[in-house]
Amino acid sequence: MNNAKLFIISAPSGCGKGTLIEMLKKEYDIFLSVSCTTRAPRNGEKDKINYIFLSPELFEETVKNDGFLEHASFSGASYGTPKAPVDESIAAGRDVLLEIEPQGAFQVKKKRPDAVMLFILPPSLASLDRRLHRRAETSGESEQQIQKRLATARADIERAFEYDYVMINGELDKAFDDLKKIITLAKNGGEGLEAFSAENMKDKIQEVLDLC
Numbered sequence: 001m002n003n004a005k006l007f008i009i010s011a012p013s014g015c016g017k018g019t020l021i022e023m024l025k026k027e028y029d030i031f032l033s034v035s036c037t038t039r040a041p042r043n044g045e046k047d048k049i050n051y052i053f054l055s056p057e058l059f060e061e062t063v064k065n066d067g068f069l070e071h072a073s074f075s076g077a078s079y080g081t082p083k084a085p086v087d088e089s090i091a092a093g094r095d096v097l098l099e100i101e102p103q104g105a106f107q108v109k110k111k112r113p114d115a116v117m118l119f120i121l122p123p124s125l126a127s128l129d130r131r132l133h134r135r136a137e138t139s140g141e142s143e144q145q146i147q148k149r150l151a152t153a154r155a156d157i158e159r160a161f162e163y164d165y166v167m168i169n170g171e172l173d174k175a176f177d178d179l180k181k182i183i184t185l186a187k188n189g190g191e192g193l194e195a196f197s198a199e200n201m202k203d204k205i206q207e208v209l210d211l212c
Helices: 017-027 056-064 083-091 102-111 125-139 143-157 172-187 202-210
Strands: 006-010 030-032 068-074 077-082 095-099 116-121 165-168
Touching: 006 017, 006 102, 017 030, 017 095, 017 172, 030 083, 056 068, 056 077, 068 083, 068 102, 077 083, 077 102, 083 095, 095 102, 116 172, 116 202, 125 143, 143 202, 165 172, 165 202
Parallel strands: 006 095, 006 116, 030 095, 116 165
Antiparallel strands: 068 077
């Protein structure tokens, strides 16, 4: 029996989502979808590893042929999740993970109602502020860029109420255990995940928004 699942994970920038996903890949045979983009590769980025780099013309052709599960434009470039690799992996019995922002997540959920949507919260916006400032010491981001990320984070967290499940990345080992539990139980019908449901986490979501 094929019980492969499509998982959608969203989290604010700086919340540690990438670290959790890298840990997950070491323990699970899960396909991490690679997004398409029309922007030029940045230093060190490789085609089909970081992104699938497409010309604007090919991107638009793919849109017309319904080749994306979701797509959007940001800062003059287009981004999209290709449909075929996701469908092929699910058909082969392999779980798929999409790491995307809420706008794209809800586009996918509309096309794939059986997808499992998970939002990862920081302990508070204040803690996220501290993480982003620490990261800026090496990345070189300006204060203006950090504040823009925080504003985006607040807007994204306000949509966490609409996800299937919500968890907190406060302490990494516990967060990883929670992530594995959510994936394992969701694949088996979701029984036992009530504590992580968005409905039961709504007070915690609001608390994160209030703890500035």
